Amino acid sequence: MCCKKNVRYTLLHMRLFALDTAATRKICQRYCIEGEAEILLTRYHWLSFFIRAFREFLITLVLLGMVYVAWFNNWPLAEIIGLAAALWVLFVLFRVIKAFIDWRYDFLLVTTDKIVLVDQTSVFSREEKPIHLENVGGIAASTQFWDIFPFGEITIHLKEGLGGDAVTIHFVPHAQEVAATIADVVTKYQRKGHTTQEA
Numbered sequence: 001m002c003c004k005k006n007v008r009y010t011l012l013h014m015r016l017f018a019l020d021t022a023a024t025r026k027i028c029q030r031y032c033i034e035g036e037a038e039i040l041l042t043r044y045h046w047l048s049f050f051i052r053a054f055r056e057f058l059i060t061l062v063l064l065g066m067v068y069v070a071w072f073n074n075w076p077l078a079e080i081i082g083l084a085a086a087l088w089v090l091f092v093l094f095r096v097i098k099a100f101i102d103w104r105y106d107f108l109l110v111t112t113d114k115i116v117l118v119d120q121t122s123v124f125s126r127e128e129k130p131i132h133l134e135n136v137g138g139i140a141a142s143t144q145f146w147d148i149f150p151f152g153e154i155t156i157h158l159k160e161g162l163g164g165d166a167v168t169i170h171f172v173p174h175a176q177e178v179a180a181t182i183a184d185v186v187t188k189y190q191r192k193g194h195t196t197q198e199a
Helices: 023-031 047-051 054-073 077-104 177-199
Strands: 039-044 107-109 116-119 127-134 136-143 152-159 166-174
Touching: 023 039, 023 054, 023 107, 023 127, 039 136, 039 152, 039 166, 039 177, 047 054, 047 077, 047 166, 054 077, 077 116, 107 177, 166 177
Parallel strands: none
Antiparallel strands: 039 107, 107 116, 116 127, 136 152, 152 166
């Protein structure tokens, strides 16, 4: 049965605009039909959040340095702290929240019939992209950051009849194993289709 394994449900359910902490379960149920089974559900590596928020981390250090310089030189500390806090909220906080949401609520679901890519871009927007296995032309995996970290990129090549587009997903943990699993599912699906047609 679909959506029973590899999914940790949130104890506290919260919904705010397009952000739903129970979205994983709901999306699995929405895209799984009778007889369809979940093969793989993977989120993106936590380092994707850190890498996307690295610039904001540097800005935070600069602002803290500004407060330290003000304190060291006996400048009006209250005004400097207020300015630094306002700049931090304006240039850091919202971008960090966006990077966190983009990491925490994005996932890749593979079933016996389709691949579903979920991209929670913000509190206000979520994109769900189902790709039926019959439309998959090939799967490729590649390394990121010189293969230092245990994640990589997966590229899903669509068949020429769909424009021959490719969908690339970054920061997939153990990308080679995930790509091998998807390729195996696609092969089994295509063989099952040929067997049905021959019968």
